[in-house]
Amino acid sequence: DTAVSQTPKYLVTQMGNDKSIKCEQNLGHDTMYWYKQDSKKFLKIMFSYNNKELIINETVPNRFSPKSPDKAHLNLHINSLELGDSAVYFCASSLRGGTLSYNEQFFGPGTRLTVL
Amino acid sequence: GDSVTQMEGPVTLSEEAFLTINCTYTATGYPSLFWYVQYPGEGLQLLLKATKADDKGSNKGFEATYRKETTSFHLEKGSVQVSDSAVYFCALSLQGAQKLVFGQGTRLTINP
Numbered sequence: 001d002t003a004v005s006q007t008p009k010y011l012v013t014q015m016g017n018d019k020s021i022k023c024e025q026n027l028g029h030d031t032m033y034w035y036k037q038d039s040k041k042f043l044k045i046m047f048s049y050n051n052k053e054l055i056i057n058e059t060v061p062n063r064f065s066p067k068s069p070d071k072a073h074l075n076l077h078i079n080s081l082e083l084g085d086s087a088v089y090f091c092a093s094s095l096r097g098g099t100l101s102y103n104e105q106f107f108g109p110g111t112r113l114t115v116l
Numbered sequence: 117g118d119s120v121t122q123m124e125g126p127v128t129l130s131e132e133a134f135l136t137i138n139c140t141y142t143a144t145g146y147p148s149l150f151w152y153v154q155y156p157g158e159g160l161q162l163l164l165k166a167t168k169a170d171d172k173g174s175n176k177g178f179e180a181t182y183r184k185e186t187t188s189f190h191l192e193k194g195s196v197q198v199s200d201s202a203v204y205f206c207a208l209s210l211q212g213a214q215k216l217v218f219g220q221g222t223r224l225t226i227n228p
Binding site: 004040104105 | 158160205218
C-alpha cells in the first residue's frame with residue numbers, strides 16, 4: 001500500500017533513555033515532517049526536511065535530532081528522554097511545490113511515546 | 117504570528133443533527149485552509165481544503181467556505197452519523213511555508 005508508515009506504534013521507556021522513531025513514505029514526496037501532539041490533542045510542527053535538507057526547526061530542544069538518510073525516510077532520535085516528551089509523534093510527507101502553491105500533507109498513524 | 121482558533125469541545129450531538137464547528141484564523145499572508153479529521157487510534161486524514169477566498173471545500177457531506185472578510189472556515193454537515201465521531205482539526209498553511217498550523221482540535225461525539 002502507498003502510505004506513510006511509522007515504527008514503532010507504541011514506545012514505553014524510562015526517563016534518561018535514548019530512543020528513535022522511524023518514518024518512511026512511498027508516495028514519491030520530497031518533503032517530510034515531524035509533528036508532536038500533546039495530551040490535549042494540540043498538534044505542532046517540530047521539523048521539516050526537503051530532499052534531505054532541514055528547512056523548518058521550530059525551537060525544539062537539542063535532545064531531538066531528526067535524520068533523513070534519503071527523501072523517503074525521516075527518523076527522529078531523542079536523547080535523554082524526559083517526562084514532558086510523552087506525546088504522540090506524527091510523521092507526514094508532501095510534495096513541496098512552488099512558492100505559490102501548497103501540497104496536501106499525508107500523515108502516518110503516529111507513535112505514542114510514554115516516558116516513565 | 118499565524119494562528120488558528122477552533123470552538124471549544126467536546127461537542128456531543130444526536131445522529132442526523134446539524135453540525136457546525138467554528139474556525140477562525142490569523143495570518144500575515146493569504147493562507148490555504150484545511151480541515152483534518154482524526155478517528156480514534158488513527159493518524160490525521162485530510163477532510164477538505166480551500167486555497168483562496170470564497171472557495172468551498174467539500175467531502176463526505178462536510179463543507180467549509182473560505183471567508184476572508186471574517187477570517188473564518190467553519191465546518192458544517194447537514195446530518196451527522198455515528199461514524200463521524202472523531203477529533204476535527206482546522207489548519208492553515210501560508211504559500212511556500214510548507215508547514216501546517218493547527219487549531220486545538222474539537223472532539224465530536226455522535227450518539228445514536
